[in-house]
Amino acid sequence: MNPPHHAPRRRWLRQAATTTLALALPGLASSARAASLNSGPERALAFAHTHTGERLSLVYAVGDHYLNDSLFSLNHFLRDHYSGEQGVMDPRLFDLLHRLRLELGASQNFEVISAYRSPSTNEHLRATRAGGVAKRSLHMDGRAMDIRLPGVPLADLRQAALSLRLGGVGYYPREQFVHVDTGPVRHW
Template sequence: MTRRGLLTAFAATTITAAPSFANAAGLLRGAGDIRKLKMFNGRTGEKIDMIYWVEGDYIKDAVDEINYFMRDWRNDQVRDIDLRTLDIMAATHNMLDSSEPYMLISGYRSPATNAMLRSRSSGVAKNSRHLLGEAADLRLSSRSVNQIASAARSCDGGGVGRYSSSNFVHMDCGPVRTWGS
């Protein structure tokens, strides 16, 4: 049995143990009985490679570490990252079958950081999901923006934005929608 087949079989068995929220089946596709995130932050030099969910239970200390890792690096403000976003990120990474860590471009953004970024770019939303801890901007050098976005869209769990000219994909747990090129 292939790794992908095994993950699909595990995902099918975990749906009943999943937290109940809309699109749970879509979020779990490819996530398996163990969910982990592997990321690198080029701005801080920090790395993370950890299991944050095992057989239906989130691991509080691991989630706390992910929250800190995904903080607003400009002012070190931390906010809880929505667990649904973590699940979308993990499922997308698994579907891409890559051992390379995500490069985190942006996780949580404080209101001050979001306002500063908005003043510099029309592409930054006033009420960004980053402000709520519901979004991440990610890149994989071994996969194209289109490949990452396609995998994230297949989760059917939130927004997926393609930013090809900046080489990253936005993933969030808000309403299902897509944008960008």
């Protein structure tokens, strides 16, 4: 068995390989639903991170191709804000957000509350918060984001995400965010 200090590197290499494969073989992921997300030649997103104060606005895909430099910037921007650890975000999550903006007719920046979460951060949050943090959270796989959209009522953001049927949707009105992910279609 390898020493424990190799585990984060192996996890990062596994995630990097998965992203590289997704970028190198975009045709493999083209289903009717994925094709419906690609409405137009360029897909862009804009974010403001509520914990780091950083902002990011970029084109992340053109047609069926994700832009490597943009994905790298997004991975850094959406890093674990507790530890600084960077994960590899699922590009389908960006397509989901892009589609959500189109559905709402919104042009505002998404406010990011949480995106990538390292396993150690996830476990710490589970131990210190009374519920709301899954043991096997999709945040740890770069497949989930907690967001809000200024000027859009939270209930409307939730309803739009539910209507897309592209993954999980969690509604947290007390904390003022909606969770979206690229996992199975479900809601809570």
